[in-house]
Amino acid sequence: MNKRKLIPSMIMVSALVMLLIIWLGTNKEENSGTDFPNYRIVAHAMGSINDLTYTNAFEAFVANYEQGTRIFETDLLLTEDGKLVARHEWTTQMSEMLGQTKTLPASKQGTILSYDEFMDTPIQGIYSPLDWEKILDLLQHYPDAYIVTDTKEFDSGRMMKEFQILTESAERRDPALLERIIPQIYNRSMLEQINRIYPFPHVIYTLYESQDSDEQVVEFVKESGVDITMPVSRATSNSSKLLSVRVRGFMLIP
Structure with a gap:
């Protein structure tokens, strides 16, 4: 199974000190049923807690919400038995970073955990792992919070299974929850796949990670109305055509 690795992701977080959202054409704030564009801070992996990052933990969400954050990016992976959980990657390095090496058997470090193994292994011995159902609990309890998905599967079938699970789970609870879930896509074709599940x-x-040219990106946004995130280096390039349109700036915090 191909996964985004931790070190490149940490580089990406550093590069995305500013999360640039590009608006093309119509003002989305007038057409949208949500106030998502009004917020400026995005908490990466539910935000840090006690200087710990990448936890995707319940307590991290609550701590950052209480500090005023309303948009939370969360990493999503499938467990060995097909359940959707908030985890950045299934690596030994991640287990070490989350302080789980003394709790997990050596044979389970660097492997895909079962749902029970994942949920029964606290982060740093004290913080609570989140599955998708508990994330929906948070959305219901905090009606002004939003979730930005970072699905960590490269395989198209597994990625779409994640979106199928998260969509069906939200619809069973309250279809309105889907208005506060913001998917990230990693290529243009992924939008059509997601739209087959839910618009x-x-x-x-x-x-x-995109190889698209500025011209391709601009045309895609004009046609689809999606927003864009990009590294600061691309946004500030002298050759970039992406800043020829109206920009709204967001800060991505660890």
């Missing part, structure tokens, strides 16, 4: 009102096309 999310906000979708973010993240460019840090």
Whole structure:
């Protein structure tokens, strides 16, 4: 299974000190049923807690919400038995970073955990792992919070299974929850795949792995109305055509 690795992701977080969202054409704030564009801070992996990052933990969400954050990016992976959980990657390095090496058997470090193994292994011995159902609990309890998805599967079938699970789970609870879920896509074709499952009102096309030219990106946004994230280096390039349109700036915090 191909996954985004931790070190490149940490570089990406540093590069995306500013999360640039590009608006093309019509003012989305007038057409959208949400106030998502009004916020400026995005908490990466539910935000840091006690200087710990990448936890995707319940307590991290609550701590950052209480500090005023309303948009939370969360990493999503499938467990060995097909359940959707908030985890950045299944690596030994991640287990070490989350302080789980003394709790997990050596044979389970660097492997895909089962749902029970994942949920029964606290982060740093004290913080609570989140599955998708508990994330929906948070959305219901905090009605002004938003979730930006970072699905960590490269395989198209597994990625779409994640979106199928998260969509069906939200619809069973309350279809209105889907208005506060913002998928990230990693290539243009992914938008059509997601739209077959549900037409999310906000979708973010993240460019840090994209080979698309500026011209391709601009045309895609004009046609689809998606928003864009990109590294600062691309936004500030002298040759970039992406800043010829109106920009709204967001800060991505760890």
